[in-house]
Structure formats: structure tokens, C-alpha cells
Amino acid sequence: MKTDKWFYELFLSQPGMLAELVPGIEVDWEFTYSAPVVKEKEFRLDGVFVPMADDPHIPIVFAEAQMQTDENFYRRYFAEVFLYLEQYQVSRSWCGLLILGSRRQRFGPELPYERLLDQQVTRLYLSDLKRQQGLSANLALLQLLVLNQEQAANIGRSLLQSADTEVEFERRLTLIETILANKFPDLTKEIIMQVLDLKVMDLTQSRFYQQIIQEGLEQGLEQGLEQGLEQGLQREVQLVLRLLERRVGRLSDQYRSVVLGLLVSQLEDLAEGLLDFEEVADLENWLAQRSLLPNHPDRF
Secondary structure, eight states, rough: OOOOOHHHHHHSTTTTTTHHHHHOOOOOOOOOOOOOOTTTTTOSEEEEEEEEEOTTOOOEEEEEEEEEEOOHEEEEEHHHHHHHHHHOOOOOOEEEEEESSTTTSOOOOGGGGGHHHHHHHHEEEEETTTOSSOOHHHHHHHHGGSSSSHHHHHHHHHHTTSSSHHHHHHHHHHHHHHHHHHHOTTTOOOHHHHHHHTTOOOGGSHHHHHHHHHHHHHHHHHHHHHHHHHHHHHHHHHHHHHHHHHOOOOOOHHHHHHHHHHHHHHHHHHHHHGGGGHHHHHHHHHHHHTTTTOOOOOOO
């Protein structure tokens, strides 16, 4: 399974991942990411996270993922690190992060690098995460790599339902879809959506959805109840539109206009009903049953 790209997409999209995995890294430190070639022997480092701050005590992080047994892994990894330090004339501290499949796998002799492995390099074995519970969202995403399909689906659903914001929901969904597609090649996008119960999962119960309503009410207290409810409704309409287009595809301007004009009770009905939609015909039927269908709607 090709997981390297997924790992670094995860690091880039989940703020705080490096801080959670590597001792001594602060949450507010910012890094740039690259995968440079070390020219002397054409070594390529999986991922180098270079601090954006000038403070030389904030370390460069050399990250590498290795899922299979490789008797030369440690030799190659440390050769890459020290060639990089020489070639790029690095004048700051460094540390390592190795994401490894299992403690049973062999990665070569440790004795020549014993102190480095103990003091400067963090080794995360994914197999250790398999039976752990109550993990942070970051570690739960990594845990998906070592779970079976049913377990991964359960964790995936939990991660989506606990998302605090719509942006975080979308980010997690993309990462979960990517890892499931790589881990279980027979799963199509449609099956993955079913596995994650996105057709039946009540997204109105997710934290980010409830936060939208709560923010509208809080704004009502501060700025006047009428204005707050109006703003809350506007955000709820936009959320329903996004969920609707995820189910049936991009809506025509006429359909969007109809949704924007729905009453609160109708909007709530649509938010619940769209979880069963599969195509635009389902939306047409829903609107027709309520005498809301435009006379001449644009077709997709």
C-alpha cells in the first residue's frame, strides 16, 4: 500500500501533528515541507519539515515512513540525514520521526545508531495503535492504517461526527477517503460513502452543524434576536446546499434559488431528507411532493 503521500498530506492538513508525535516540538511552531533529493547518492528523503522561524533551537524534522521489512532502512535513513546536513549546510538542531509498521519487522542493525534512536529519533509503530482507544483525532487517523474495514469505518464515522467545523469535517473526510481507497482497493468512492454511513448519518447532529446554530443564537443575544436568527438561518441554508450538492452534484441556479427561499420548517425537512438522496431526481421528487418544483428547472 502506498501510504507515503497520505502521511505527509496528513501532516500538512492537521496542525499539531508533529507536536503530538515528536517530543520537544511546540504546537505553534510552523514548518515548510519538502521531499529533497540528496545528490551525492541520489537519496530521496520522504519528508523534511523546516522551521519557518529563525530560532536555531527549533529543529528540522526528518520524517520517514516504512511499512515493510528493510534490513538497510536505518543505514539509509541516517546516511540521508547526515548527507542533507552537509549538503545544505544546516546550522540548527534536528530530530527524526519514523513511522513504522510493526515491531516485528526488521529495519537493520540498531547498535551503530543506538544513541540517535534513543535520544533524537521518535519511532511510532502503527501496530501499537491497533487496540488503543480514546486516541486523539490525529492518532485515530493514523490508526485507520492498521484496522480492518469494519473497525476503520467505525473510527471514520466517529472522526466525522466529532469535527468541530465544516472545514475540519471536509479535511477529515478527504483523508479518510484517501486511506480507505488505498487500504481497500476494491472500495469505490460510492461504497466508501456507504461504509462511512454518509447516506444515513445524521449530519445535523455533528458538532460543526450544531455550532452553526449555536453561533446564530449567540449572535442573536449580542446583536438582537431577529438579526442573529437571520444569520443563523443563512448559514444553515448554505450548509444544506453544500450537503445537497455533495449528494446529487452541482445544482442549477433555479434549484439553488428554491432552496434559498425555503421556510425554516421546510429547510429542516430537506436537511433530513437529503441524506437518502442519490441523484437530482430525488430532489425533484422531494420538491414536487411539496409543490415547490420550479416550472421549468434547468437540468444537470
